[in-house]
Amino acid sequence: MRSSDTAPGNLGLFSEEExxxxxxxxxxxxxxxxxxxxxxxxxxxxxxxxxQVLAQAPFRQMLTPGGFTMSVGLSSCGQLGWTTDLTxxxxxxxxxxxxxPWPRMPEVFRQLAVAAAHAAGFADFTPDSCLINCYxxxxxxxxxxxxxxxxxxxxxxxxxxxxxxVFLFGGLQRSDRSLRVPLLHGxxxxxxxxxxxxxxxxxxxxxxxxxxxxQQRINLTFRQAGPTLELDRKRRSAEQGGQG
Ligand code: SIN
Ligand code: FE2
Numbered sequence: 001m002r003s004s005d006t007a008p009g010n011l012g013l014f015s016e017e018e019x020x021x022x023x024x025x026x027x028x029x030x031x032x033x034x035x036x037x038x039x040x041x042x043x044x045x046x047x048x049x050x051x052q053v054l055a056q057a058p059f060r061q062m063l064t065p066g067g068f069t070m071s072v073g074l075s076s077c078g079q080l081g082w083t084t085d086l087t088x089x090x091x092x093x094x095x096x097x098x099x100x101p102w103p104r105m106p107e108v109f110r111q112l113a114v115a116a117a118h119a120a121g122f123a124d125f126t127p128d129s130c131l132i133n134c135y136x137x138x139x140x141x142x143x144x145x146x147x148x149x150x151x152x153x154x155x156x157x158x159x160x161x162x163x164x165x166v167f168l169f170g171g172l173q174r175s176d177r178s179l180r181v182p183l184l185h186g187x188x189x190x191x192x193x194x195x196x197x198x199x200x201x202x203x204x205x206x207x208x209x210x211x212x213x214x215q216q217r218i219n220l221t222f223r224q225a226g227p228t229l230e231l232d233r234k235r236r237s238a239e240q241g242g243q244g
Contacts, residue, residue, distance in 0.1 A: 025119075028169050028179060031155075031193035033120045039159050040186040042112050046161075047212065049106035050132070053077045056103040057095050059134045065089065072141055073134035078105035080129040080225045082148065089148050091129065091225045105130050113157045113222035120190035122155045127222040135165065135217040137207040143170055143178070143199045146223065154224035155192025161185055161220070162213030163205055170199035185210060
């Protein structure tokens with residue numbers, strides 16, 4: 001392959017043609033989509049930004065409220081970071097490991113998340129939180145709903161990097177059957193609206209080595225976790241007796 005066949009920095013893994021393919025969209029539900037390869041054209045800007053975030057807030061294994069150590073390593077960036085310990089699940093403005101604010105959300109992260117939400121039909125996504133999950137081979141995420149956010153009006157935008165994984169996408173009840181969705185490096189899944197509270201999880205990641213990320217899968221989950229500006233405005237206005 002001639003070097004002119006590849007975009008700069010993509011290490012020859014994808015041809016210019018592949019990078020310019022419109023992402024293939026697969027409906028997983030009425031308001032859920034897998035955007036295949038959506039992030040591939042962004043990778044060369046995403047990875048250095050990710051490295052910087054992780055230098056400030058390295059992966060750590062957190063405890064669940066039930067006292068189990070999660071197999072997935074966690075970090076966060078943005079105004080709010082999702083954390084868990086023996087006292088429960090919550091969002092925190094500071095990294096419990098050092099008491100400092102979480103690293104800022106890199107602009108390229110925000111832009112990718114907004115573009116993916118938009119492509120999936122959700123305008124005005126303003127993520128204030130990016131949870132970063134690291135799955136080494138064998139690590140998994142049990143079925144759960146994302147429901148520690150202030151409200152559920154915004155979608156969840158989830159980017160997969162590195163090793164492949166099988167994403168379980170269930171229903172609104174834990175006992176509902178789950179779809180098994182293979183996710184590859186560069187795929188983005190978006191769910192919101194009527195699908196916002198669907199159970200989801202990840203099967204144990206199989207051993208392997210990804211050419212860019214080695215022996216791991218990294219997942220970035222973008223959320224609007226705190227109150228939206230619009231909600232803030234309404235609340236302030238109500239507090240002031242409905243003026244403004
Ligand atoms: C999550 O639900 O927090 C992670 C999903 C994933 O890793 O794909
Ligand atoms: Fe989740």
